[in-house]
Amino acid sequence: MSQSFTVELPPGLALLNANRRVHHHVRATRTRALRAATIEAVAGHRELMAALAAAKPGPLFTRARIVAYLRPARAGRADPANWYPSFKAAVxxxxxxxxxxxxxxxxxxxxxMRLGSRTPGGQIVLVISDATGWTDVAA
Incomplete structure (x- = not known):
């Protein structure tokens, strides 16, 4: 069975951008906050928690594909890949x-990483899909 779930982190979280150099303490604090917000978003997702409980004692997915959306705070051009450190913390x-x-x-x-619609405060949204049967084309 192919399962897919959408996990929305709360708008307004301080994100990490690869183009902005921040002090390592600030980076660590933001990384912890993003990881914790993701755990909380999963815990608040009723269908996802039911699927996770059914999969116990193992993980829900043996192989998954994630499409990650940056919903920027402002309109205009954006490069979602610059927010990879935020996506990594969420994963x-x-x-x-x-x-x-x-x-x-x-x-x-x-x-x-994709660009989503403008959201006040900015937001990260993760779409996690079962990829058990996924085959990569040789590069």
Whole structure:
């Protein structure tokens, strides 16, 4: 069965941008906040928690694909890949929440970063899909 779930982090979280150099303490604080917000978003998702409970004792997905959307705070041009550090922290939160055993290449495809619609405060949205049957084309 192909499962897909959408996890929305709360708008207004302080995000990490690869183009902006911040002090390592600030980076660590934001990373922890993003991971915690992801765990909380998973815990508040009733259907996802039911699927996770049914999958116990193992992770929900043995292999998954993630499409990650940046919903920017402002209109205009944006490069979603610049927010990779934020997406990475959120994916680590999915692992912490038990959706995946790990986020290495054998278990995860992505995150494929996209630009979403403008949202006041900015927001990250993750769409996690079962990728058990996924086959990569040789590069």
């Amino acid at each position: 680590d939160g999915l692992v912490d929440a038990g959706l995946l055993e790990d986020d290495d290449h054998t278990r995860l495809i992505g995150p494929d």
